[in-house]
Structure formats: C-alpha cells, structure tokens
Amino acid sequence: ETGVTQSPTHLIKTRGQQVTLRCSSQSGHNTVSWYQQALGQGPQFIFQYYREEENGRGNFPPRFSGLQFPNYSSELNVNALELDDSALYLCASSLVGQDANYGYTFGSGTRLTVV
Amino acid sequence: AQSVTQLDSQVPVFEEAPVELRCNYSSSVSVYLFWYVQYPNQGLQLLLKYLSGSTLVKGINGFEAEFNKSQTSFHLRKPSVHISDTAEYFCAVRKTSYDKVIFGPGTSLSVIP
Numbered sequence: 001e002t003g004v005t006q007s008p009t010h011l012i013k014t015r016g017q018q019v020t021l022r023c024s025s026q027s028g029h030n031t032v033s034w035y036q037q038a039l040g041q042g043p044q045f046i047f048q049y050y051r052e053e054e055n056g057r058g059n060f061p062p063r064f065s066g067l068q069f070p071n072y073s074s075e076l077n078v079n080a081l082e083l084d085d086s087a088l089y090l091c092a093s094s095l096v097g098q099d100a101n102y103g104y105t106f107g108s109g110t111r112l113t114v115v
Numbered sequence: 116a117q118s119v120t121q122l123d124s125q126v127p128v129f130e131e132a133p134v135e136l137r138c139n140y141s142s143s144v145s146v147y148l149f150w151y152v153q154y155p156n157q158g159l160q161l162l163l164k165y166l167s168g169s170t171l172v173k174g175i176n177g178f179e180a181e182f183n184k185s186q187t188s189f190h191l192r193k194p195s196v197h198i199s200d201t202a203e204y205f206c207a208v209r210k211t212s213y214d215k216v217i218f219g220p221g222t223s224l225s226v227i228p
Contacts, residue, residue: 033216035218042219048215058215092216096212103164
C-alpha cells in the first residue's frame, strides 16, 4: 500500500505571499487532516476534510484554507504569509466509517520558512 | 474538550535501561489513545493505540502502554532502549474516528551510549 506523500518537502516564501501545499492520501483512506508543527512543539490541528467537505477546524484564521479532491488528495493554502507561519506542515490520512482504523498515517511534511 | 499533558519534556536514559514516558489526558467522554514517534526531519509514526479491551497495549519496536482510566493516564514503557529509540514521542487522544486527534507537547527521549 502507498503511504502519504507531501510536496514540496521544503519551501521558502516572503512575508505577504501565498503558498499551496499538496498531499496525496494513503490508498483506501477517505479523510485528510492538516497539522502545523512549530519547532519543539506538538502538532496543532488546522482542519480536516471528509468527502470533500471541511468537517472540523482548529484555531486558525480564515487565511488558512483547504480542499479535498475526489481522489482524496488535498491542498492546504495559506494567504498573506506571516513570519509565525514558519513551521512543519503535516498531512495525515485516515479511514473513518464502518471500517475505521482510528489512527493517522502521516506524510513526512513540508518545511515552510517565511522570511 | 480533550487535552493531553506530557509531564516530561526531556528524558535522558542510558542504552539498555528501561524507560517510561508519562501521559495524562482530560476528557469528559471516553476517548481513544495513541502514542506516536517522530524521528528528526520526518513525519509521525504510530507506535500503538488503545481503542477498547485489554488495558495493556503492545506496539511496534518493543514498546507497550497501559491505559488507566481512574488516573486518566496512558504511560509508554520499554524494558530496554536502544540508540535508535532516540526521537520525539507524542501522546494523543481522539473522541471518535470522525474527530480530530489532539496531541500533547511531546517528550524528547535521548538514549545515551
């Protein structure tokens, strides 16, 4: 089975710019969740997508937005980048529903640096 | 709302010694519990999970954890650590399979040769 793949692995952007991060879910998974992990901290929940709709959101401003596509891949978009947006962005997929597996499968993340 | 506390931010331990990483959670409802490991510059990998049943859960790489409902704890243990166990360990909770996973702040395990 394929795992979760994220692209790009590293990215440097200037304050005020916009960025799009991409994620391909593990085969058979129907839910994608995005997390922000600042250096030395635990992952913080941004939002979750199930059946192409957002079904949960953490304490992040509207300039953080996302999409889930019919093949369950996903994008995270961040507008008007701020220095504090510098972090590792993690995508995680899981299976919910009758055959739920309850645990996440994570990608290796995208390291975003805002200068 | 659920929350997770990991009491030790850093745990140094000598190679082949036992280790326990502590985790406490708070929740007004039953939750599912997880331990994840993160190696440098990588994503998180699931070590083990407690969904129901036996309170002692065995995971990968020789790790195990015990769920204690009365103490709202889910401590991670390994009887003999290796250098390769050096990593960041995160305890996490989830209310249902549809809900988000909430992570603790992490414990950095350093194995000393």
